[in-house]
Amino acid sequence: MIKKFEDVTKFHGHECPGSAIGYKAAKIAAEKLNINPSEDEEIVAIVENDSCAVDSIQVVLSCTFGKGNLIFNDYGKGVYTIINRKENKAIRLSMKESFNPMKINPEFGSLKEKERNSSINNEEKKLLSKVTSEICNYIINMPDDEIFSIEEVKIDIPEKANIYKSIVCDKCGELTSEHRLKKYGKERVCIPCYESLKNK
Known part of the structure; x- marks a missing residue:
C-alpha cells in the first residue's frame, strides 16, 4: 500500500x-x-x-x-x-x-522569498501555507x-550492502569503517586525517 x-x-x-x-x-x-x-x-x-x-x-x-x-x-x-x-x-x-x-501559482516565489528574508507577516504566512x-x-x-x-531502462543492479569492520584510525583514534581507511606511510588513517596529512 x-x-x-x-x-x-x-x-x-x-x-x-x-x-x-x-x-x-x-x-x-x-x-x-x-x-x-x-x-x-x-x-x-x-x-x-x-x-x-x-x-x-x-x-x-x-x-x-x-x-x-x-x-x-x-x-x-x-x-x-x-x-x-x-x-x-x-x-x-x-x-x-x-x-x-x-508557474502553478506565481505568488509562491515572492512569499518564499519574504519567508527567507524574515520579512513575512502573519497574514502572508497563512497565505503561503x-x-x-x-x-x-x-x-x-x-x-x-x-x-x-x-x-x-537496463541497468547494472548494484550489489547488496556490505557490512565492514570498524578499525581505529592511527592518527585520530576514532573508529572508521575498514573500507574507508587510507594508507599514509605505514599508518592506516581516516579520510579527514589523510586529507590533513596530505595537505601539510
Whole structure:
C-alpha cells in the first residue's frame, strides 16, 4: 500500500513542492514496477540530487542510506532511477524542462522569498501555507508525463550492502569503517586525517 503524502510531510517536517515531486516520482515507480515499500534491499533508488524530493522516496519506497538501498549521485539533476531487484526491472524518471512548479501559482516565489528574508507577516504566512498546499496537491494529481520523462531502462543492479569492520584510525583514534581507511606511510588513517596529512 502506497503511503499518503501526509506521511511524507510528517517525516520531512513541512509541505513543499519538492517533497510533492518526490512523492509523485515514488508513486509512479511503485505503480509501474508493482512494488511495495522495501523491507530490506528489494528496491533500490538511485537519486541524482539531494533535494526535498529524496525524503519522499525514503518514506514511500523505504529506500534508505542505512539499508544501503538509497544511492546518491551528486549530479544536481532531477532524475530518479528505481530498481526492482526481484524482477530485474528499472525505470528512470527525469523531470521535464517544461515543468515549473513556480508557474502553478506565481505568488509562491515572492512569499518564499519574504519567508527567507524574515520579512513575512502573519497574514502572508497563512497565505503561503495555503498556496503551498494547493501547489503540492496540483503536482500530486498532475498527469505523470507532464512532470517526468519516464522510461524503462537496463541497468547494472548494484550489489547488496556490505557490512565492514570498524578499525581505529592511527592518527585520530576514532573508529572508521575498514573500507574507508587510507594508507599514509605505514599508518592506516581516516579520510579527514589523510586529507590533513596530505595537505601539510
